Every structure is written in C-alpha cells, then in structure tokens.
Amino acid sequence: MTYFLTPYSLPIIFAGLMGLSILIYVVLDGYDLGVGILMSRMTLSERHQALSSIAPFWDANETWLVLGIGILLVAFPKAHGLILTQLYLPTTIMLIGLILRGVSFDFRAKARDHHQILWDRVFISGSLITTFTQGYMLGQYIVGFKHNLSSIGFSLLIGICLIAGYNLMGASWLILKSKHQLQKKSIRWAQWALWGTALGLICVSCATPLVSTRIFNKWFRLPYFFILLPVPILTSILVLKLNQLLNQFLNIKFSSKDPTKTKIQSDWKPLVGSIGLFILGFIGLAYSFYPYVILDQMTIWDAASAPESLMVILMGVVIVLPFIIGYTVYAYWVFRGKI
Amino acid sequence: MLATAWFSLWYIFRQKIMPKWFAKILVLMTGSGGLATLAGWYTTEIGRQPWLVTNILLTQDAVAKTITQPLLLTSLSLYLSLYAILIVSCISVIFYLAGKSKP
Numbered sequence: 001m002t003y004f005l006t007p008y009s010l011p012i013i014f015a016g017l018m019g020l021s022i023l024i025y026v027v028l029d030g031y032d033l034g035v036g037i038l039m040s041r042m043t044l045s046e047r048h049q050a051l052s053s054i055a056p057f058w059d060a061n062e063t064w065l066v067l068g069i070g071i072l073l074v075a076f077p078k079a080h081g082l083i084l085t086q087l088y089l090p091t092t093i094m095l096i097g098l099i100l101r102g103v104s105f106d107f108r109a110k111a112r113d114h115h116q117i118l119w120d121r122v123f124i125s126g127s128l129i130t131t132f133t134q135g136y137m138l139g140q141y142i143v144g145f146k147h148n149l150s151s152i153g154f155s156l157l158i159g160i161c162l163i164a165g166y167n168l169m170g171a172s173w174l175i176l177k178s179k180h181q182l183q184k185k186s187i188r189w190a191q192w193a194l195w196g197t198a199l200g201l202i203c204v205s206c207a208t209p210l211v212s213t214r215i216f217n218k219w220f221r222l223p224y225f226f227i228l229l230p231v232p233i234l235t236s237i238l239v240l241k242l243n244q245l246l247n248q249f250l251n252i253k254f255s256s257k258d259p260t261k262t263k264i265q266s267d268w269k270p271l272v273g274s275i276g277l278f279i280l281g282f283i284g285l286a287y288s289f290y291p292y293v294i295l296d297q298m299t300i301w302d303a304a305s306a307p308e309s310l311m312v313i314l315m316g317v318v319i320v321l322p323f324i325i326g327y328t329v330y331a332y333w334v335f336r337g338k339i
Numbered sequence: 340m341l342a343t344a345w346f347s348l349w350y351i352f353r354q355k356i357m358p359k360w361f362a363k364i365l366v367l368m369t370g371s372g373g374l375a376t377l378a379g380w381y382t383t384e385i386g387r388q389p390w391l392v393t394n395i396l397l398t399q400d401a402v403a404k405t406i407t408q409p410l411l412l413t414s415l416s417l418y419l420s421l422y423a424i425l426i427v428s429c430i431s432v433i434f435y436l437a438g439k440s441k442p
Contacts (some may be wrong), residue, residue: 085403092414096421103425110430 034170
C-alpha cells in the first residue's frame with residue numbers, strides 16, 4: 001500500500017481529490033445558484049416551487065466548496081496562500097454573496113409577509129454576486145492573475161458566461177423537478193443559457209493556449225492533438241444535441257384542457273447534458289494546467305505539504321469522503337421526483 | 340448571566356410562571372451568550388500576540404504582503420456594514436416571530 005504513496009504520487013492524489021471536490025461543487029451548487037438567479041423571472045408561486053426544489057440540497061452542496069478549499073489549504077499551502085491573496089477582493093465579495101443567500105433563504109419564510117419580496121431580491125442578488133465572482137476568479141486563475149486591461153476584461157466576460165452556465169444547469173434542474181408553466185418557462189431559459197455557456201467554453205478554450213505557450217504545445221502538437229480531439233468534438237456535439245432536445249421539448253403541445261396530463265418524457269436529459277458540458281470543460285482545463293497548480297509558476301509538487309502531513313490528511317479524507325458521498329446520494333434519493 | 344440561568348432553572352423546576360420583570364431581563368440577555376463567546380475569543384487573540392502560533396509563527400510573518408491597507412479596509416468595512424444590517428434584521432425578525440405567537 002505505502003509503495004504507491006510516495007512523495008511523487010501523493011500530490012497527484014490530492015490534486016485529483018481537490019479537482020473532484022471543486023467539480024462536484026460547481027455542478028451541485030451551480031444548479032441551485034442558477035435557480036436562484038432565474039427566480040428573478042418567476043411569479044411568487046413559481047418562486048415557492050423553485051425554492052422547494054432546492055431546499056433539501058442547497059446548503060449541503062456548499063460543503064464541497066469547503067472541502068475543495070480545505071484540501072487546497074492543507075495539501076497545497078503555498079498555492080493556497082498565493083491564490084487566495086491574489087483573489088482577495090473577489091473572494092470577499094463571493095462570501096458576501098453566499099452570506100446574503102443563506103440569510104435570505106431563511107428570513108423570507110419567517111419575516112413579515114410584505115418583506116418576502118425584499119428577501120427574494122436579496123436571494124437573487126446573492127446568487128448573482130456569488131456566480132459572477134466565481135466566474136471572475138476562474139478567469140483570473142486562467143490568465144495567471146494578471147491585472148492588465150485585457151485580462152480583467154476576459155475575467156469579467158467569464159463571470160457573465162458562468163452566469164449563463166449556472167442558469168443552464170438551474171433551468172435543466174427545474175425542467176426535471178417542476179411541472180406545467182414553470183417547466184415550460186425553464187425550457188426557454190435553458191435555450192438562452194445554452195448559448196451563453198457555449199460562448200464561455202469557447203472563450204476559455206481559446207484563451208488557455210494563448211496565455212501559455214506550454215498549453216498551446218500541449219494541445220496542438222502531434223500526437224497529443226488527436227488524443228485530445230474528442231474533448232472539443234464531444235462538447236460541440238453535446239451543445240447541438242441539447243439545443244435540438246430543448247427545441248423538441250418546446251414543441252410539445254401542452255393540452256389546454258388538462259395541462260396536468262402533458263408529460264415530458266426524458267426530462268432528465270437536459271440536466272445530464274449540461275453537467276456533461278461542465279465535466280468536459282473541467283477535463284480540458286485540468287489537462288491544460290497539469291502539473292501546474294498556478295499557471296506555469298508552481299507545480300503541485302512545489303506547492304505540496306510534506307509527504308508525512310499528506311499521509312495523515314489522506315487517512316482523514318479516506319474516512320470522511322465516503323460519508324459525504326453517501327449522505328449526498330441518500331439525500332437526492334429521498335427527495336427524488338417532482339415537487 | 341449565571342444568575343439568570345440558575346434563576347430560570349429554578350422557575351422551570353418549580354413550574355411557576357415567571358414575573359414580568361424577570362421575563363424582560365431574559366429578553367435583554369438574549370445576546371449575552373454570543374457576547375460571551377466573542378469576549379472569550381477576543382481575549383485569546385489579544386493574549387496570544389505577537390504570536391499567531393505561540394513560539395512558532397509571528398503574526399507579522401504570517402500576514403499576506405500583497406494585501407494592501409485600502410484592500411483590507413474595503414473588505415473590513417464591507418463585512419462590518421453587512422453584519423450591521425443583518426443584526427438589525429435578525430433582531431427585528433425575532434421580535435416579529437415572538438409577537439406573532441402572542442395568545
């Protein structure tokens with residue numbers, strides 16, 4: 001067993017664990033942040049439905065962010081120090097967004113009735129702020145924390161595209177979880193968001209080879225080019241298929257006499273498809289960055305803690321991770337089905 | 340704090356209805372638990388200076404050099420103003436909820 005856990009392999013294991021936590025966070029909190037943003041276009045009763053659909057999950061989803069950042073801190077302390085000080089202000093703003101969201105979620109139901117709309121607005125703004133700053137941070141991370149005009153412009157653009165990306169997952173979640181009017185509205189939202197997401201994926205794919213010649217060589221030099229070709233091809237096919245599927249959904253006639261009778265078959269497909277887009281984007285990004293944790297400056301071995309510390313942490317992770325995965329799966333199983 | 344705690348326990352055991360003046364004191368003491376936690380934490384932090392980890396790491400060595408004073412002031416004032424708003428809304432919601440259940 002210890003034969004595999006060498007000073008060389010331990011940082012790789014932790015990079016994998018950290019990447020996995022952040023990917024799961026983006027997918028899970030992504031859809032509930034998306035639902036939060038989409039609430040701005042809902043009626044009061046639709047808001048109630050939408051919130052009921054995320055209520056059992058939304059704060060558990062944030063556990064994965066804590067886990068991801070926690071692994072960054074304990075396993076790669078040097079990278080943690082650099083990344084979080086470079087992103088100090090956006091992190092502060094993101095935390096404020098998360099605080100606003102958490103507080104308003106509880107207060108909207110408890111406060112005076114006429115304050116509910118105010119708290120809804122706070123919830124929507126909190127979701128928007130959190131999403132935008134996360135996209136901005138991703139942009140800054142990709143360009144290696146440069147603060148010139150084009151880098152900041154790029155990061156702002158990624159912030160906007162991530163709003164579209166989370167909206168896509170949020171709308172797909174609502175297609176799966178809701179019925180009738182809200183479901184129909186969600187199909188349209190998903191269509192719009194799909195193109196914003198595609199734009200974001202294109203921007204990231206174009207920017208990463210441009211900011212680093214190392215990544216450029218990694219992507220475009222033969223034979224690696226052909227090994228990686230499936231990633232952009234699969235992504236394009238997935239975008240087109242999703243668009244086709246959403247068009248089909250939209251053309252389903254809701255019978256006016258009894259709208260409850262109309263059922264959309266395979267309403268889970270958009271959600272799976274949009275999660276697939278995020279996974280493909282993640283694979284592309286992870287491949288580009290590896291083995292660097294900070295673009296062309298710091299490898300995972302430069303940033304890692306001492307192997308002895310990593311061993312201790314690994315034991316903790318091996319015990320805790322199955323529990324987190326277990327209760328997550330259990331919660332989604334218990335609250336399956338439409339609201 | 341301890342006196343009010345023991346006093347209320349006595350009332351609970353005797354299953355007697357509290358006098359109104361004592362109930363008012365209890366309302367005033369609502370935040371005292373939080374205040375005590377804060378005071379304890381404050382004392383620990385101040386008492387440990389100049390060390391961040393006693394005898395291992397000095398605070399001045401641990402502080403991030405890249406975070407400038409205006410940046411720090413911005414984040415601090417953002418947090419402080421947010422929490423000021425939140426504490427006001429929290430107290431108002433608690434009073435609203437308490438008032439709603441009046442017989």
